[in-house]
Amino acid sequence: MLTTSTPDADGNSCMVSGSSPGVLESQSKWGQYFEDAVAEDTSDEDRAEGQIDSKVYKSFLAACGGTSTVFWICVIQTFWQGFQVASDVWLSHWTSSPDAASNTNFYIAIYSALCLGSVFMVLCRALTVASSGLKASRSLFDKMTNSLLGTTMTFYDNNPIGRIINRYGSDTAVMDTELPYSFGDIAAMFFAVAGSLLTSLAVIQWAGLMFLPILYLYVRISQMYLRPSRELSRLINITNSPVLNFLDEVEHGYALIRAFGAKYVAQAIDRHAHHVNTNSQMSFAKYVVNMWFEMAIQLQGTAIVMIVASGLVFFRPILSAGMVGLAFNYVLLADANMVELVVDYSYLEIRMIAPERILQYSNLQLEDPDASHKGQMMLTQGAIAFNHVQFRYKPTGEYVLQDLTCAIAGGEKIGIVGRTGAGKSSLTMVLFRMYPLTSGSISIDGRDIATIAKTDLRRQISIIPQSPVLFKGTLRQYLDPFGAFDDAALWDVVTKAGLHSLVSGLPEKLSSEVAEKGSNLSVGERQMLCLARALLVQSKIVVLDEATAAMDHDTDVRLQQVIATEFATATVLTIAHRLHTVMHSDRIMVMDAGRVVEFDTPTALLAKED
Template sequence: MSLRRLFLLCCLTLNKVKVRDDLLVLIDLVGCVVLRAFGVKYIELVETQIARRIDVHHSMKFASSVLDQWFDLWIQLQGSAIVMIVAVSLVVFRSVLSAGMVGRAFNYILMTDDSIVYLIKWYSSLEMDMIAPERVLSYCELENEDLNSTNKAPFKLTEGAIQFKRVQLRYKPTGELVLRDLSFSIRGGEKIGIVGRTGAGKSSLTMALFRMYPISSGSIWIDGRDVWTVSKHELRRQLCIIPQAPVLFKGTLRQYLDPFGSFDDAMLWSVVSKAGLNKLVGAMPEKLSTELAEKGSNLSVGERQMLCLARALLVQSKIVVLDEATAAVDHETDVQLQRVITTEFVDATVLTIAHRLHTVMHSDRIMVMDGGRVVEMDTPSALLAREDGAFFRFASQGSMLKS
């Protein structure tokens, strides 16, 4: 049994490495078109990485084969030891056993030896094969989000005021804190820019606001109501987010904009026009009935972004979050998106997470984050006036002060 446990432990370790490398190679192969777009030097670099992963993959296969042979050898040695013990016992007790009994016992022990070897190998193989179903079943056992809790009072956004009180957040129970005593207040209708280095906690703030993860401590209030006393469905349907990479499912434009059929075509055309997509949609043969490809691959990144904005206009949420919404679009689309935000979300609270500082310079206030905390929060002019401040350093590095 100890040998079997050792064998399974080694197999599990090898299998994890093998599966991970299989996945990495698959991702590289699927993204070949993107890789070629970066030129020969980048392709050579990626080819080297893929070759290294393939070498690791074959090393794992070789190690698995050697491990199987080692396990077979030990099982056969144990079987041979059992046969030898029985044979010695038959010799010792030959005086009380007939020749027929000795032959029959010896024949049975040889058959039993093969059966034991087969049973141990079969059981070990079964235990290895059950790893995949175990991982799948772990998703089925995840705790229900309780989206439509009926024991919580109704909630209606009126102003869009947001307050974080000493919020701490970690993605895993034993993981590091990504938000550390995060505290700030935003008045309803304010336009807030959020900046900071990668890993500062900007997107984690959004995760906490939408209750994607439970907070470790602290509280989050919207319009004077603790969000943890509101059902997730009620909360999320009144918030709106425009991410860096909008997810578009296969279906018609009408279904994407209005999945529940709550608005008429006149309203849909109105938001399409406000988002500057009326020419694009008008040129399509099927207009609003045009089929979107999976992930919206028949639209450009900018068009997908503006389509997501049109959906936000349709919902008329009092809180809108732009999470790096302009990071992957050209300057023209960036300007158009900012224009729509300025003109159409006058009364809404807008949180703009951005790396491009010029994107947030027209905000009422700018929040500078670092290490999961707010290190500065003031008007753009006040932050630029502090030469020893974090925002001033960001602006200096981005050559914004010269412009």
């Protein structure tokens, strides 16, 4: 990455910065640094191989509505094929009837009714397929979203954002726009082939013997096509993820690239070109395979037309002109339908890769699988105890918290300081149970937090981060997402947070829209909104993670005043670099290399000579 997300001891992303002399020595060394960082940070994307598992088909059909949907599609197709065959047979009878000229209106009326019935069945099929496909797409989309929202943080450490976007983008688009109609086309062609064969057999009995080897050849061609096409389609999806991921990285790290100079900008362009070229190679290879498939199918179809025409010429003495025309039409139609059936099945197999990939992200490991069996807890004091806590982000990584043992009394104000990588933010991560501890335990009010459901625990702890992210919505929805408080309570916390003039000056007041990521608010205003939200729920534990780093002096002072007055009885953990930010604390925790090296009052620490 341009700013890799390999967590340091603070849980922050490690940035490839100009402070590293090895990076600045040469372009090749920077490239190697980049490659090593990415390789360490992410795992290879899982890729299924071979035929699509039958479980994928079952899951998709179940999401479509199950057996009832399949039954109604079969019924509709049966009626449609019946109308199709009946109209053609009626047309053949009409052309051969001696009284056709005198009963023209009668024949036209019957033929028109049969055609209208066929059109009506086509409309019914289209509506059924579209509605069931939309239902399946929404169901699998929701299932994947719920799975991603409930999975562990480790999953996001190992999988770059491009992989997730790829599934929400191209794979979901295939399910929305292509896959349902593939099933509809398969059903239509299956019944069309069956109807054509039965009609042909009724006229020329040897047609069935002829179609068996033809069908076998089509199946063989399809198998030869599917094997490489399936794998290439999977590779296209996989190689598209780095393209999306690189664009996301450039968006967040463009300043870093520009700071390195022109040659590093050129290298970033080369890396993007490499990702695009790799994806294009897979796409071109699949295009070539598709062209071969279409050519092979067309050549075989041409050969069949010649054989059928020769056979009908041979049987001309024993068949009427109308029957020859009907037989020739249906033999050709059966061949064309078989071609379409094989092509549709082949494309269906390729398109089923989309739900296959989405289902991979629909059954992820849950972050808190036993939440329903864990009891609830209402924090009363906010006392925190760390007991021999050891923690690392990866099983083979270095410990970022090492044998950390300390106790914090309820209502105590603690400042946490230390150099970058000391473990300050990692302390916050384990307190919120974002990651499991390697060993040791953390207790709040005497109870091990591992025995508390994560949602219940996090609901009672508030955090004001350095760069808060706000979702698009109204101010009211952000402050009170569950609608548990009235407007009077909302205005009260807005006033206490010093945002009354800002909110009252907006046209819609509390109903005013917050832009994506809160871009229509300053960083300080976003942080004060976080504070207002913490005031609303009256959290017994409040964490300020570098909250004042991006604030101006006045906002910083206002924040400290609110913390001192409104959270007088709450436990407050303040992670900071500015000394004046933590000097008002009851005690200051000094961390280094994941250990607590000093933990005393500000006065006592200042009195030490070292």
